[in-house]
Amino acid sequence: xxxxxxxxxxxxxxxxxxxxxxxxxxxxxxxxxxxxxxxxxxxxxxxxxxxxxxxxxxxxxxxxxxxxxxxxxxxxxxxxxxxxxxxxxxxxxxxxxxxxxxxxxxxxxxxxxxxxxxxxxxxxxxxxxxxxxxxxxxxxxxxxxxxxxxxxxxxxxxxxxxxxxxxxxxxxxxxxxxxxxxxxxxxxxxxxxxxxxxxxxxxxxxxxxxxxxxxxxxxxxxxxxxxxxxxxxxxxxxxxxxxxxxxxxxxxxxxxxxxxxxxxxxxxxxxxxxxxxxxxxxxxxxxxxxx
Amino acid sequence: xxxxxxxxxxxxxxxxxxxxxxxxxxxxxxxxxxxxxxxxxxxxxxxxxxxxxxxxxxxxxxxxxxxxxxxxxxxxxxxxxxxxxxxxxxxxxxxxxxxxxxxxxxxxxxxxxxxxxxxxxxxxxxxxxxxxxxxxxxxxxxxxxxxxxxxxxxxxxxxxxxxxxxxxxxxxxxxxxxxxxxxxxxxxxxxxxxxxxxxxxxxxxxxxxxxxxxxxxxxxxxxxxxxxxxxxxxxxxxxxxxxxxxxxxxxxxxxxxxxxxxxxxxxxxxxxxxxxxxxxx
Numbered sequence: 402x403x404x405x406x407x408x409x410x411x412x413x414x415x416x417x418x419x420x421x422x423x424x425x426x427x428x429x430x431x432x433x434x435x436x437x438x439x440x441x442x443x444x445x446x447x448x449x450x451x452x453x454x455x456x457x458x459x460x461x462x463x464x465x466x467x468x469x470x471x472x473x474x475x476x477x478x479x480x481x482x483x484x485x486x487x488x489x490x491x492x493x494x495x496x497x498x499x500x501x502x503x504x505x506x507x508x509x510x511x512x513x514x515x516x517x518x519x520x521x522x523x524x525x526x527x528x529x530x531x532x533x534x535x536x537x538x539x540x541x542x543x544x545x546x547x548x549x550x551x552x553x554x555x556x557x558x559x560x561x562x563x564x565x566x567x568x569x570x571x572x573x574x575x576x577x578x579x580x581x582x583x584x585x586x587x588x589x590x591x592x593x594x595x596x597x598x599x600x601x602x603x604x605x606x607x608x609x610x611x612x613x614x615x616x617x618x619x620x621x622x623x624x625x626x627x628x629x630x631x632x633x634x635x636x637x638x639x640x641x642x643x644x645x646x647x648x649x650x651x652x653x654x655x656x657x658x659x660x661x662x663x664x665x666x667x668x669x670x671x672x673x674x675x676x677x678x679x680x681x682x683x684x685x686x687x688x689x690x691x692x
Numbered sequence: 693x694x695x696x697x698x699x700x701x702x703x704x705x706x707x708x709x710x711x712x713x714x715x716x717x718x719x720x721x722x723x724x725x726x727x728x729x730x731x732x733x734x735x736x737x738x739x740x741x742x743x744x745x746x747x748x749x750x751x752x753x754x755x756x757x758x759x760x761x762x763x764x765x766x767x768x769x770x771x772x773x774x775x776x777x778x779x780x781x782x783x784x785x786x787x788x789x790x791x792x793x794x795x796x797x798x799x800x801x802x803x804x805x806x807x808x809x810x811x812x813x814x815x816x817x818x819x820x821x822x823x824x825x826x827x828x829x830x831x832x833x834x835x836x837x838x839x840x841x842x843x844x845x846x847x848x849x850x851x852x853x854x855x856x857x858x859x860x861x862x863x864x865x866x867x868x869x870x871x872x873x874x875x876x877x878x879x880x881x882x883x884x885x886x887x888x889x890x891x892x893x894x895x896x897x898x899x900x901x902x903x904x905x906x907x908x909x910x911x912x913x914x915x916x917x918x919x920x921x922x923x924x925x926x927x928x929x930x931x932x933x934x935x936x937x938x939x940x941x942x943x944x945x946x947x948x949x950x951x952x953x954x955x956x957x958x959x960x961x962x963x964x965x966x967x968x969x970x971x972x973x
Contacts, residue, residue, distance in 0.1 A: 408876050412791030413803060416784045416847050420810050423844025427818035427825065434821060441824070491714070496707050504714050506959065507721055513955045513962075515905035517923035518947040521930055522728050525941065533727045536743045567721070572966075579967045628814050631907040635927050649816055649908075656820055657912070666820050673817040680812035 428673070434666035441662055453667035462643050463668075466651045469558050473565070473647070474626035480566040481573040482619050488570070489577035490603045505578065508571030516568070520635030523564040527551045527636075551637050554644040561636050561645060569625075573618045580614035581607060620683040627675045648672050725948075732941035739938050754942040758929075761939070763946055765918060766925035773835055773921060774903045777842045781899050782892055784843070785850035790880050792851070793858035794866070810848030815841075815908055823912055837913040838921070842906065846899045853898075853965065857891040858884065890961070897958055898965030901951055922947045 435453055439446035457463050488508065492501045511519065526533040527550035538546040550560040584607065592602050608615070630649030633639060639646040639654060646654070648668060656665035731739050732754055734747040792804050822841055826832040831840070861884065869879045885892070910921045920928060929943050955962050 406797070409791045409795035409797040409800075412787045412795070412876075412880075416788035416851060417803060417807070419784065419840070419844045420807060420847050423822065423841045424810050424813055424818060424848075425806075427821035428813055430821035430824075431817055441827075488717075491710060496703070496710060500711070500714075504718065506956070507718050509963075510725075510952055510955065511721060513901060513951040514948040515907075515923045515926075515951070517905070517907050517926050518944050521926055521940070521944050522724065524930070525731075525937065526724055526727070531740055531743050531937065533724060533743065540744075567724070571721070575963055576967055579963065624814075628816060630816065631923075634907070634911070635930070652816065653912075662820055662824075669817045669820060672814065676814045676817075677812055683812075 431666050431669050431673075434663055435670050437663040438661075439663045440660040441656070442660070446663070449663070453664045456664060457667055457671070462646050462651055465643060466646045466648045469645060469647045470627050470629060472558060473562050473629055474623045476559075476562050477565065477569070477622045477626055478619060481570045481622050482615065485570050485573035485618070486577055486608075486615065488574045489581055490607055492574075493578060493581045493607075494599055494603075496599070505575065509575050510571070511568040512572035514568070516631040517635050519564065519568050520632055523560070523567075524551070524636050527560055552641060554641050557637050557641060558645045561632055564636070565632055569622075573622065576618050576621075577611060577614055580611040584610045617683055620679055624676050624679050624683070627672060627679070648675075728941050729945055732938055732945050734938055736936065736938050739941075751938065754938045755946065757936075758939045758942040758946060762917070762920075762925055762929070763922075763943055766920050766922045767946070769835070769919055770904060770921045773838050773842070774900055776835070777839050777846075777903045778896050778900050780839065780843045781846050781850050782896050785847050785895065786854050786885065786888070786892065787880070788847070789851045789854035790858055790884060793855050794876075807848050807851055810845075811852065813845075815845055818845075819908060819912060822909075826913055832913060833915045833919065835919065838906075838909055841909055841913070842903050846902060850895045850899060853895050854888070854891055857888060861887065890964075893958070894961045894965035897954065897961050901954075901962075904951055 436448060436450060437446040438449050438452075491497070492505055525531070529535060529547045529549040529552065532550075534550065535546045535548060538548075548556075551557050588606050588610065589602060592606050597605065627648060629647045630653065633645055633647055633650045634653070637645045639650045648671065652665045652668040652672070655661050655668060727744075730746060731743070733750045733752065734754075735751055738745075738747060788807070792800065792807075818841075823832070826837045826841075831837045865887070866879050866883060869883045874882065905923060906921075907923045907927075910924045911927075914920060914924065917925075917928060926943055926947050929940055
């Protein structure tokens with residue numbers, strides 16, 4: 402059937418070459434860079450071993466960033482996966498009719514908008530003088546409520562995290578809905594014969610049946626939390642006083658603001674280890690779900 | 693009878709409560725977007741004095757202004773980069789996926805797992821060496837500086853998606869094509885691709901959403917504002933037009949609209965591709 406033994410390679414090589422040049426080689430290089438002191442304009446580079454890593458672990462911003470990434474992950478797990486699950490189960494329950502499609506579509510819309518656009522949208526929503534949030538709060542309180550949600554170090558990171566919950570809860574919800582739709586109806590019929598309430602059906606049938614997808618969405622959420630960049634960059638740029646830095650923005654600032662490429666590469670290696678190990682879990686569970 | 697009546701009343705009450713909460717959430721989702729759109733149709737002073745009110749007169753000029761002050765350019769750049777990247781990703785990816793799905797050859801498993809592992813690698817980790825590479829090969833600050841890394845990073849997903857579809861196509865269809873004298877390339881192009889339209893559409897839509905919204909590479913690999921894509925143009929707008937709020941909000945609306953429309957029109961393919969990929973961002 403396939404006479405020429407080189408034919409398969411002709412199909413595969415273009416893609417493979419592109420992936421190697423633009424994904425694999427840079428990532429390997431990034432590891433290499435992380436052992437050097439170097440910058441973007443001058444060609445010189447000095448081997449300094451693990452010094453970049455030592456410096457990172459002594460840098461306060463690194464710990465601020467990690468804490469912010471973790472906050473983002475934890476809150477996103479609770480809201481996007483937790484609330485997303487409640488919404489998915491509710492929208493798929495028999496209680497609702499055709500209206501479920503309407504809600505599903507509406508809740509998903511924010512996730513198709515560019516993060517940069519959503520970020521700027523909330524930049525204005527949170528604006529102390531003319532933003533939507535303060536204007537709405539002012540309707541319920543006496544006088545003018547003027548709070549700088551993104552300007553106050555106590556609330557800035559949480560304001561950004563809240564924005565992401567607004568954007569991505571519907572996305573996680575859809576993934577869970579698709580999983581729920583694959584559950585065989587007979588399981589519910591059996592549960593109904595046994596007299597299960599809709600709450601019991603959710604706990605004893607739905608959740609165990611979509612266990613894998615819950616894990617996958619949890620992992621996606623955690624990886625997303627450590628890849629965080631755009632949300633912060635377009636709203637606070639890591640400020641005020643570096644309180645909203647995350648690993649991604651910390652790396653960017655180190656590379657392109659302080660021009661310390663090797664140091665930034667070492668931060669990227671740390672991002673790599675966190676996201677890669679979490680990703681390995683995802684693949685493991687995703688494959689399990691397909692079997 | 694009475695019992696049943698009460699049961700259905702209870703059901704109705706339960707349903708009403710649920711619908712009430714769903715509507716509250718709907719408002720939470722829609723109201724911020726609605727606010728951006730109505731604000732983008734106000735004059736600047738109207739926006740500053742009464743941020744919640746409906747505009748007394750719809751100011752479509754804000755859109756014309758935003759469009760003329762750079763958005764037409766950003767839009768053009770985004771569309772161009774998007775089309776080239778999607779076409780490359782889908783065509784190169786489909787060929788590779790077909791090769792992996794249909795041929796037996798030396799090193800197939802290693803190649804397949806190498807590509808699959810590409811799904812796990814995040815762009816942040818490649819961005820600095822890519823930047824240096826693009827500068828060295830003189831592609832920095834060109835459209836290719838975005839197109840090539842975009843294609844490289846989305847190929848694993850596209851291949852993964854299309855390969856499983858090709859595996860599900862019965863072999864007999866292709867075998868009869870070979871009997872009719874087709875070789876493997878003509879079979880792929882004339883027989884396999886036409887029956888794979890749905891999955892190609894899913895791959896195209898999902899990668900397109902990624903390219904349209906991508907920020908990090910576009911921020912670092914492009915310097916010249918004439919080559920900005922929409923997300924970068926937006927964030928640049930914020931810095932230069934700090935006082936023209938309504939123009940800025942018009943820009944946000946222009947940036948968001950195409951993907952929202954694409955989603956509403958092609959919901960099915962959109963969700964199909966997303967659930968197969970299960971990667972955020």
